Amino acid sequence: MSEPHGNRIVVVGGGVAGLEIATALGRRGRRRQAGEAASVVLVDRDSVHVWKPMLHTIAAGTSDVSQQQTAYAAQARDAGFVYQPGELCGLDRARRSVRIAALLASDGRVMIPERCLAYDILVLAVGSEANDFGIPGVRQHCHMIDSRAQADAFSREIRVRMMQCLGQDARLDIAIVGGGATGVELAAELVHLTHAAVAYGARELERRIGITLVERDARLLASFPQDISEATRARLESLGVNVRISTGVVAARADGLALEDGGFVPASLLVWAAGVKAPDFLAHLDGLETNRSHQLLVRPTLQTTRDPAVYAVGDCASLVPAGAGRPLPPTAQVAHQQARHLIRHLPGALRGTPVPPFRFRDFGSMVSLADYDAFASLGKFGFFEGGTLRGRLAQFSHVMLYRRHQSRLHGFWRGSLLWLVDCLNSRLRPSIRLD
Numbered sequence: 001m002s003e004p005h006g007n008r009i010v011v012v013g014g015g016v017a018g019l020e021i022a023t024a025l026g027r028r029g030r031r032r033q034a035g036e037a038a039s040v041v042l043v044d045r046d047s048v049h050v051w052k053p054m055l056h057t058i059a060a061g062t063s064d065v066s067q068q069q070t071a072y073a074a075q076a077r078d079a080g081f082v083y084q085p086g087e088l089c090g091l092d093r094a095r096r097s098v099r100i101a102a103l104l105a106s107d108g109r110v111m112i113p114e115r116c117l118a119y120d121i122l123v124l125a126v127g128s129e130a131n132d133f134g135i136p137g138v139r140q141h142c143h144m145i146d147s148r149a150q151a152d153a154f155s156r157e158i159r160v161r162m163m164q165c166l167g168q169d170a171r172l173d174i175a176i177v178g179g180g181a182t183g184v185e186l187a188a189e190l191v192h193l194t195h196a197a198v199a200y201g202a203r204e205l206e207r208r209i210g211i212t213l214v215e216r217d218a219r220l221l222a223s224f225p226q227d228i229s230e231a232t233r234a235r236l237e238s239l240g241v242n243v244r245i246s247t248g249v250v251a252a253r254a255d256g257l258a259l260e261d262g263g264f265v266p267a268s269l270l271v272w273a274a275g276v277k278a279p280d281f282l283a284h285l286d287g288l289e290t291n292r293s294h295q296l297l298v299r300p301t302l303q304t305t306r307d308p309a310v311y312a313v314g315d316c317a318s319l320v321p322a323g324a325g326r327p328l329p330p331t332a333q334v335a336h337q338q339a340r341h342l343i344r345h346l347p348g349a350l351r352g353t354p355v356p357p358f359r360f361r362d363f364g365s366m367v368s369l370a371d372y373d374a375f376a377s378l379g380k381f382g383f384f385e386g387g388t389l390r391g392r393l394a395q396f397s398h399v400m401l402y403r404r405h406q407s408r409l410h411g412f413w414r415g416s417l418l419w420l421v422d423c424l425n426s427r428l429r430p431s432i433r434l435d
């Protein structure tokens with residue numbers, strides 16, 4: 001397969017990586033003379049972008065999704081790329097074309113028929129989804145928090161359950177499976193939701209809601225340093241979360257979780273956050289090479305191993321850095337740095353200049369326990385190499401991850417204005433969804 005020569009870049013998936021790529025290359029194209037510039041098309045199955053690391057706050061109803069979303073059509077107009085709504089459903093590498101499924105209205109009518117888009121360079125940035133590891137009952141009984149729709153569905157469900165809890169004098173036991181950042185952050189956010197509801201007068205909720213977090217590993221946040229794991233566990237327990245470690249889930253049922261140690265966690269609302277995999281369709285995408293988690297294998301240049309015209313970034317890609325024993329983790333930090341690499345080098349690649357290898361710089365990891373606390377382990381780069389942060393400074397660093405993403409999408413001034421509007425809204429509006 002030859003290297004690409006042309007000017008059409010198609011990006012599939014407008015998440016952390018994909019939307020940053022389409023935005024930056026669209027803007028760059030606008031500044032160039034017509035004819036010199038790349039034409040950039042972004043495909044996404046949703047109509048709006050939400051920064052995925054905030055989905056747990058949308059699920060808990062402690063952030064308002066309508067204030068935190070970016071409409072792709074508006075972003076396309078502002079940044080100078082073309083937005084094609086729809087789901088990628090096929091790839092023809094020989095013809096360099098992707099197939100986008102028909103876009104249907106909620107009543108099944110076809111709004112936009114199936115179409116094919118030609119590309120010179122294709123960037124796949126379709127993210128990941130929860131991995132149920134084939135455990136019985138998970139798909140039927142557990143909520144997952146991988147998309148705006150799922151977070152919104154959970155938010156609606158928990159509000160119904162809280163009303164029932166109040167109106168019918170019943171208990172509400174919630175179990176979260178997975179003690180990684182998603183599970184830990186969601187547990188803290190649900191405590192925050194309960195405390196806010198109590199402050200609005202629903203005092204009985206405090207003793208009627210129980211939250212259990214189950215983790216198979218011997219500690220929470222296995223990818224963080226031990227002291228952060230222990231401090232996080234202690235903080236969650238002090239907030240009333242029942243933390244169960246060193247025990248896996250063998251089955252999910254309508255009334256709770258069966259554990260491998262023979263125990264049972266009774267719960268009527270279950271959330272699965274125990275690991276991720278790339279979408280299944282990637283394993284059958286015109287022969288591109290994938291691993292067991294369906295991630296596309298990429299070379300250090302981020303080109304897929306079997307086709308130099310097809311790049312993959314973010315959670316859907318698997319890259320083992322030279323000398324490292326394992327692939328880069330599925331985090332927003334990796335997705336953003338890979339996006340930045342392609343933003344810099346794809347215009348040259350269109351003219352036939354080879355893309356240099358991507359080098360990941362580990363700036364550390366952060367976890368935020370709602371308004372209560374935050375922890376950060378500082379990575380191998382940066383001023384405080386290898387140190388840890390806790391409290392307000394760590395919380396501020398966590399907030400900055402999102403604010404920097406916003407300013408990359410909207411520019412410094414608009415990004416700052418959006419932050420200001422959020423600060424004003426946090427003073428003027430209820431702190432949780434009450435609709």
Ligand SMILES: Cc1cc2nc3c(=O)[nH]c(=O)nc-3n(C[C@H](O)[C@H](O)[C@H](O)COP(=O)(O)OP(=O)(O)OC[C@H]3O[C@@H](n4cnc5c(N)ncnc54)[C@H](O)[C@@H]3O)c2cc1C
Pocket residue numbers: 012013014015016017018043044045046049051052053054055056086087088089125126127128145146181182185279313314315316330331332333334335366367
């Ligand atoms: C609750 C939660 C909290 C998290 N917290 C953190 C954190 O604190 N720090 C951190 O670094 N990471 C965190 N993560 C992980 C982080 O969100 C991901 O690593 C990051 O979003 C990956 O970016 P991406 O661009 O690869 O994919 P995504 O941001 O997931 O974007 C994928 C996009 O592809 C679209 N798409 C999918 N399939 C198709 C298709 N077939 N056709 C068209 N479009 C498609 C989706 O609609 C989506 O817009 C968290 C994740 C979750 C769920």
